[in-house]
Amino acid sequence: MRKPDGKIVLLGDMNVGKTSLLQRYMERRFTDTVSTVGGAFYLKQWRSYNISIWDTAGTHAAVCRGYRLLTSWGSLISCVDALGPASRWREQFHGLGSMYCRGAAAVILTYDVNHTQSLLELEDRFLGLTDTARADCLFAIVGNKVDLSEDGPGESRQEGGGGPGPAGSGCAAPRLPRQVQPEDAVALYKKIIKYKMLDEKDVPAAEQMCFETSAKTGHNVDLLFETLFDMVVPVILRQRAQGPPQTVDIASYRPPARTKSGCCA
Amino acid sequence: MEAGGDTAAPAPEDAEDLEDTRFPSKEARNGGGVHEDPPDPGDGSLEKTESDTEDQPPGLLPQSEAPSCTYGLWDPAASENSPPGGPESGSGSQGGDPSDEDWRSKRKHVFVLSEAGKPIYSRYGSVEALSTTMGVMTALVSFVQSAGDAIRAIYAEDHKLVFLQQGPLLLVAVSRTPQSAAQLRGELLAVHAQIVSTLTRASVARIFARKQNYDLRRLLAGSERTLDRLLDSVERDPGALLLGAVRCVPLARPLRDALGALLRRCTAPGLALSVLAVGGRLVTAAQERTVLAECRLDPADLQLLLDWVGAPAFAAGEAWAPVCLPRFNPDGFFYAYVARLDAMPVCLLLLGTDPEAFHDMATCRRLVEDGMHTLGAMRALREAASFSNAPSASASAYSVQAVGAPGLRHFLYKPLDIPDHHRQLPQFTSPELEAPYSREEERQRLSDLYHRLHARLHNTSRPLRLIYHVAEKETLLAWVTSKFELYTCLSPLVTKAGAILVVTKLLRWVKKEEDRLFIRYPPKYSTPPAAPAASADQASHNGLLSGP
Numbered sequence: 001m002r003k004p005d006g007k008i009v010l011l012g013d014m015n016v017g018k019t020s021l022l023q024r025y026m027e028r029r030f031t032d033t034v035s036t037v038g039g040a041f042y043l044k045q046w047r048s049y050n051i052s053i054w055d056t057a058g059t060h061a062a063v064c065r066g067y068r069l070l071t072s073w074g075s076l077i078s079c080v081d082a083l084g085p086a087s088r089w090r091e092q093f094h095g096l097g098s099m100y101c102r103g104a105a106a107v108i109l110t111y112d113v114n115h116t117q118s119l120l121e122l123e124d125r126f127l128g129l130t131d132t133a134r135a136d137c138l139f140a141i142v143g144n145k146v147d148l149s150e151d152g153p154g155e156s157r158q159e160g161g162g163g164p165g166p167a168g169s170g171c172a173a174p175r176l177p178r179q180v181q182p183e184d185a186v187a188l189y190k191k192i193i194k195y196k197m198l199d200e201k202d203v204p205a206a207e208q209m210c211f212e213t214s215a216k217t218g219h220n221v222d223l224l225f226e227t228l229f230d231m232v233v234p235v236i237l238r239q240r241a242q243g244p245p246q247t248v249d250i251a252s253y254r255p256p257a258r259t260k261s262g263c264c265a
Numbered sequence: 266m267e268a269g270g271d272t273a274a275p276a277p278e279d280a281e282d283l284e285d286t287r288f289p290s291k292e293a294r295n296g297g298g299v300h301e302d303p304p305d306p307g308d309g310s311l312e313k314t315e316s317d318t319e320d321q322p323p324g325l326l327p328q329s330e331a332p333s334c335t336y337g338l339w340d341p342a343a344s345e346n347s348p349p350g351g352p353e354s355g356s357g358s359q360g361g362d363p364s365d366e367d368w369r370s371k372r373k374h375v376f377v378l379s380e381a382g383k384p385i386y387s388r389y390g391s392v393e394a395l396s397t398t399m400g401v402m403t404a405l406v407s408f409v410q411s412a413g414d415a416i417r418a419i420y421a422e423d424h425k426l427v428f429l430q431q432g433p434l435l436l437v438a439v440s441r442t443p444q445s446a447a448q449l450r451g452e453l454l455a456v457h458a459q460i461v462s463t464l465t466r467a468s469v470a471r472i473f474a475r476k477q478n479y480d481l482r483r484l485l486a487g488s489e490r491t492l493d494r495l496l497d498s499v500e501r502d503p504g505a506l507l508l509g510a511v512r513c514v515p516l517a518r519p520l521r522d523a524l525g526a527l528l529r530r531c532t533a534p535g536l537a538l539s540v541l542a543v544g545g546r547l548v549t550a551a552q553e554r555t556v557l558a559e560c561r562l563d564p565a566d567l568q569l570l571l572d573w574v575g576a577p578a579f580a581a582g583e584a585w586a587p588v589c590l591p592r593f594n595p596d597g598f599f600y601a602y603v604a605r606l607d608a609m610p611v612c613l614l615l616l617g618t619d620p621e622a623f624h625d626m627a628t629c630r631r632l633v634e635d636g637m638h639t640l641g642a643m644r645a646l647r648e649a650a651s652f653s654n655a656p657s658a659s660a661s662a663y664s665v666q667a668v669g670a671p672g673l674r675h676f677l678y679k680p681l682d683i684p685d686h687h688r689q690l691p692q693f694t695s696p697e698l699e700a701p702y703s704r705e706e707e708r709q710r711l712s713d714l715y716h717r718l719h720a721r722l723h724n725t726s727r728p729l730r731l732i733y734h735v736a737e738k739e740t741l742l743a744w745v746t747s748k749f750e751l752y753t754c755l756s757p758l759v760t761k762a763g764a765i766l767v768v769t770k771l772l773r774w775v776k777k778e779e780d781r782l783f784i785r786y787p788p789k790y791s792t793p794p795a796a797p798a799a800s801a802d803q804a805s806h807n808g809l810l811s812g813p
Contacts, residue, residue, distance in 0.1 A: 034576070
């Protein structure tokens with residue numbers, strides 16, 4: 001197995017289009033996808049590097065276990081409270097959610113531009129998962145489904161080889177004014193930097209890390225992934241310079257023991 | 266508890282009110298059973314039905330007679346009884362409204378709701394439109410509960426209503442299929458197992474202990490389709506749930522044995538179970554001794570896994586997801602690695618105890634894949650998969666023609682004479698459903714007939730051993746002996762003597778083919794992994810692998 005050099009994780013509420021984004025990029029097509037179960041692992045060759053991509057389920061059940069009353073969640077609580085009414089009840093994420101993120105070099109936080117709640121969920125539920133990512137982890141905030149809103153790019157912008165989705169919902173559905181503005185994503189990005197206790201000078205600018213995409217038309221999808229891959233490469237090099245990564249290196253013990261046991265005989 | 270502040274809950278509700286739902290006082294149920302939601306068009310109906318319920322003499326057991334209100338709700342003919350609330354179509358909730366003809370005409374409804382009456386799952390329609398209906402169900406359950414009893418079923422003319430309480434969840438089937446209450450209960454148990462497999466019983470209990478009006482749909486989103494598929498399979502391709510057995514891919518015994526040996530050899534730290542399957546049918550499975558030594562896998566758990574890995578979500582990439590085996594341990598998670606091998610319908614499932622072991626499992630998968638190439642198994646399995654003439658490559662079955670008994674259309678055969686150590690793996694075999702059973706109605710009719718015969722054979726008060734049943738469009742013969750359980754579907758023109766001849770021929774064919782049709786000698790245990798040094802610390806975490 002090719003050992004992945006760097007890891008990228010797609011996070012976000014259900015139905016925001018994480019799987020569709022990845023499918024549009026990897027397979028150049030858009031189809032109705034089904035709910036992801038747990039996390040799906042993909043490997044992408046980028047230059048001489050192998051980048052692993054985890055596509056995670058947006059459902060709570062698949063990534064979180066347990067449920068408890070959080071009395072404090074540091075700065076995050078205050079961020080959330082500042083945004084509007086929020087309950088004291090929060091899912092406590094452990095189990096696989098943080099496993100998918102462990103040692104991640106970049107996290108793609110995805111929301112639906114036509115759905116304010118999906119942006120709120122990002123800091124509410126998903127940001128906490130990224131605590132296990134690398135300290136210098138990159139964050140991209142991606143507003144998907146711009147094709148569904150009034151001011152989104154027109155159908156003429158269609159890129160890639162794939163045809164329109166079978167449901168054709170984009171054409172049939174009346175275009176509504178979008179609910180999330182690009183500024184909201186920028187604000188979230190700045191909040192994340194604060195939450196991670198990073199200096200804005202040390203991280204890529206918000207404008208560079210906030211994307212608006214359409215998995216259906218292909219709008220900005222390549223730009224998103226390829227910008228991120230390019231940015232992840234220096235992280236990989238830095239990681240190599242630093243020595244062993246945070247993840248358990250399975251390659252180190254695999255070959256000698258296994259071949260002797262003669263599994264492939 | 267500041268539940269009222271939860272933005273995710275549709276409407277603020279009072280926990281105290283909800284607790285009152287247990288008591289049959291009308292006020293309490295109005296507050297708790299129905300609760301929430303903006304002006305509900307069905308509100309009037311609930312008022313009415315509730316008072317109807319109360320009009321029943323308290324001593325009357327619902328088993329003996331259906332409360333008229335419930336009957337009214339389900340029977341399309343009784344629509345004139347619908348409350349003054351009148352034309353409810355304006356509510357905007359299409360397809361789920363109990364007054365909707367299309368919705369009412371469904372043969373079998375299955376609902377899951379919380380004790381507080383909060384909708385969790387409905388097979389048809391949108392659950393939002395059903396809060397009133399679910400309120401009535403909660404009311405019925407509470408009413409009987411208050412008398413220190415538990416409601417099990419209501420028989421109302423051609424409808425059966427079966428209730429199943431599992432912890433904080435209430436499952437209800439409303440059916441006018443010929444299925445028996447016991448069979449419906451089995452289906453509800455399978456639905457419950459499916460929910461537990463995503464969440465575990467413990468966390469469902471914990472969630473509702475903390476917050477009684479929690480909306481469990483938030484956690485189950487995405488798994489509704491799995492429940493739909495499970496319920497559809499009962500009508501479209503009966504067998505697994507009816508017979509409590511798994512279906513195997515027909516395969517030459519040497520190849521199956523070799524694959525079993527391969528799975529046993531390929532291990533990873535924390536690996537508990539490896540399963541090879543094609544389209545929801547079992548090729549072979551191997552269990553790890555150190556993890557599952559005492560407790561062999563329950564067939565219901567294995568069937569659940571087979572259904573689960575058949576989900577379209579696993580068609581691409583390598584998946585890593587938590588899954589709970591309700592019969593093995595309803596409160597704990599395993600971690601499942603699921604991948605399609607060689608972009609084929611062949612699916613490998615590796616179940617382990619270590620949440621971090623994804624890369625170990627991926628390595629193990631490559632060993633299995635390499636081993637299968639060496640065995641040439643891919644080609645054989647591809648042939649097995651393409652044998653079926655069904656357009657979906659998912660079925661790996663055989664044609665009934667293979668039996669060589671003219672007049673035989675379909676059958677289900679479950680061997681019972683398996684050696685003792687195989688009892689843990691009940692299996693059955695059946696050919697592909699072919700014409701005239703290609704359309705959905707036809708399949709439903711056949712499924713109904715099988716269910717009817719099964720119910721008669723297994724009737725608790727008067728079990729039968731042999732049934733010869735001449736139906737309108739086919740003739741059926743069901744037979745249970747100490748060695749097998751058999752359901753055959755024959756052409757309607759067959760004579761009794763002809764039917765016996767066909768069945769004799771079929772039994773002879775099964776005997777001849779049994780090594781290919783069934784896993785006669787399931788692989789026992791894997792050898793414990795050689796415990797590589799790097800995994801030693803991981804192994805100590807889960808506690809299962811510690812020890813010699």
